[in-house]
Amino acid sequence: MATANGPSNGHSNGASNGHQKRPVRIAGASGGFSDRQRAISSLAKLDIDVIVGDWLSECTMTLHGAQKVDNEKLRAAGKLMEEPIGLFDPTFIDNLSPALHDIQTKGIKVAVNAGASDTKLLAETVEAEVKRLGLDLKVAYVEGDEVTERVNQLIKQGEKFVSLMDGIELKDWGFTPIYAQCYLGGAGIAEALRAGADIVICGRVADAAPSVGAGMWWHGWDKEVDFDQIAGSLICGHLIECAAYVTGGYFSGFKRLIEQCENLGFPIAELYEDGSCVITKEANGTGGEVSVGTVASQLLYEIQGPLYYGSDVTALLEGIVMTQVGEDRVKVAGVKGRPPPRTTKVGLTAVGGYQAEFHVFICGLDLEAKAEWIERQIRYSAGDAAKELSCFNFTLNGYCPDNPRNQDVATCDLRVFVQTQNKSLVSKATLDVPGFNRWCMDNGLQGCPGWTLGNDQRQSEGKLYYEYYPTLLPQSEVQHRVILPWKNNKTIDIKPAAKMEEYQRDQPSYDTKDPIDLSKFGPCTRGPLGWIVGGRSGDKASDANIGFYVRKDDEWDWLRTVLSIDKIKELLEEEYKGGKVERFEIPGIRAVHFLLRDHLDRGFNSTSTYDTLGKNVCEYLRSKHVYLPNRFLHRGRF
The missing domain is CATH 3.30.70 (Alpha-Beta Plaits)
Known part of the structure; x- marks a missing residue:
């Protein structure tokens, strides 16, 4: 039998060995409320150490936050007669419950952001389910992400709260905030695991934060100095946070995976002590693949520039390298870290x-x-x-x-x-x-x-x-806490790193420094960019990001030369809204990334367009015609 504090599979863990040489095996069980409900149960049967999952988004946080405000009004009027529902992800318990026996028996840890606007209530619901099944698992929860009261205080004190999207001040937004929730990092999750928690329920931690917390706990990283390692875990978490996105979901090369597309495998990351990782997937007859293409695609999803910000660290993306090291195994290395930003993102509803x-x-x-x-x-x-x-x-x-x-x-x-x-x-x-x-x-x-x-x-x-209005809140204004119910609700305060940096809103942007003479590529055929170029796009409120990548080195020279800022504006045609376009390169995965500022019509809950999440910006651009070298076309299309 496993104990509540550790695995029974013969592996020691970070709670007892601060410098574990074996990588921690982290399984990504969910990228959102629309993901497969079998995930946790299937993954708990495998040889893994931690299961992480993301059930939240800017869309769902807005809705959950608004529902909480409505419930409070009903309660004040005496019209809310029973415990409210709709404040946390309603599918989570159905996903978790079938896996609880395996989680206890094998000593697997679970860290998820599913608590939405009532993390405590979800933690209590999980505890009740554990007891109903006659199990003994310790459930902790992380709070501090709800900052409505503090934001309102700062507004009264004259804080401008400038929009991350278009640079306007909150007073010019035209709407009155009713709810505010900020992004927390993974340090609280690490502390909960160190304290003996088996399951850690979070509200709005960043999507990658559960993997960061798992790495900090397992490897004993020091959040004040181990920025390279923590940055690696941040990118590892980003790669598996959307579950099957990294194993073939939304992949430009999807046509070759169509014969087994009914049930894509969920990802597993082997996170090493130096912050590098290997991305793989569950087998068990599942479809999809883990290739440099699928992993590069997910890396490019929803990033905003060469700096990837987290509450624990800032990761530098330009030096990242991906290598196929086996079937369904891709090594990710080269990530460097810098101190975290002084601020964290906060969303106002x-x-x-x-x-x-x-x-x-x-x-x-x-x-x-x-x-x-x-x-x-x-x-x-x-x-x-x-x-x-x-x-x-x-x-x-x-x-x-x-x-x-x-x-x-x-x-x-x-x-x-x-x-x-x-x-x-x-x-x-x-x-x-x-x-x-x-x-x-x-x-x-x-x-x-x-x-x-x-x-x-x-x-x-x-x-x-x-x-929805995204802006920034100083990390010093956030009361990040871990609650341990089995220790009489002991509270652990999580302080931000002592060393933090001030980062500019606009990240470094540039066209390629040494363009190639395009005539050297020989005869061309005019056709869709997507015949030879893969890509991925996404949203952050009204900003849209698009990353493009190719498969061969000579194609990379062509891509980085052709896809300039002006060329993207040209390809957008009527879709170009006149906003700023930012660009940077990731040579290690042969990719060019663009950020289209204020390109989308606000966010998911208010947009008037079909492309509510910015996912089709890339597919639109891949359909646009350019001159393609014939020698690239002879290699086969995506």
Whole structure:
């Protein structure tokens, strides 16, 4: 039998050996609430030491935070009669419970950010489940990420809280924050594990923080000096934080993995004492792969520049190197560390108003003219009421190919999207109530040829939406704490590193320093960039990041020469919003990275676009045509 404090598989751990030579094996069980529910149970059957997982995002944190505010209002009014739900990830217990027997028997540690806006309640729920199953596991939790009260105090004291996205001050945002939650690092998780915790429940720690905490605990790193090692663990955590993203999910080379795409394997990282790691995956008949391509893709996801900030350390990305060291095994090394920033990111949530949408389907020829006809009529029907809309967008989505093979492929969606603080304008999706739905319906019999409404009108009834404002909070203002319930709720205060640095909002940006004469690559064919270039993109509120990579060294010389800042602006065409574009290179994985400042329409919960998370910015750019060297094309396409 295992003890509650250590594994029973013959391995010592960081709690008893501060300089463990064996790497700690960390399994990534979740990248979000939409991940596979089998993960923890499957991974707990393997030879691993720690299971980590991420169930939160800016999207879910906004919703959980708003729900907590609503619950508090109901409780104050005496209308909340039972324990509230919806304040932490509702799928987590279903994922964890089947694995608890194996977790205890094998001495596996668990560290997750799933607590959202009530970490204590989730920890108590986990404790109750452990007892129900007759097990003996110690559950700790980390708090301090909720900073609403402190942020409001600082606002009253004149703190400007400048937006990380567009540089505006909070007073010019136009919305009133109702909730604030900041990002914590992994030091608290490490302390909880050192104190004997088996399961550590966190709220809004950074996505990579559970792996950082596991590495600090296992290897006994000193957070004041071991910046290179901790930086390596930060990048290791980043690579496995999104689960199957690093084993074939969202991979540009997905077509070669399609025969076993039904059940991609979850990742396992072997994190070494020097901060390097090897990324591998569960086998057991699962699909996907771990290759330099899949790992490079995940590295490029949601980074913001050559510096990767965490509350514990700052990692330098430009020197990273990836090497295929075996089947489904990629070594990641070369990460250097600098002291952490004096600040941490904090997200402010505000009620934005109400939004609704209406869809008209049109088909065949003259689509742009038909869309203009519909837009003119709907704007006419709205009249002066349109002045009360903060957003009134018409987007024609899709196209009709030449000589279409069937009617569906020739059909396009004209989406009408509105946002307003006047709920009455979008209050009902019925024909007899003045407002948005009626403006659209008014024109059915005056419509363009083929005007067809969608058969689900519920979308035209307004739903509440929230605005999200990312800014910075000094780490000195954060009360990072670990709570140990089995020790009479003993509290451990986690202080930030004594040595921290001030970093500029804008990171270093540059075009390639030694471009190659493109004529040396010989004859070319004009075609999609994605025929030979892989990539990944993502969002951080309204910023979009895109990373592109190639497979061969001579392709790298071509890529870094072709993909300049001006070239990206050109390829974006109508999508370029005029914002700043930042660029840097990672030679060790043959990659060029771009950050498009304020490119997206706000964040997930308020955007008016289809690409709510920025994931299709890369796919759009990979479809754009450039001149591709024929010798690269002869090697085969992605």
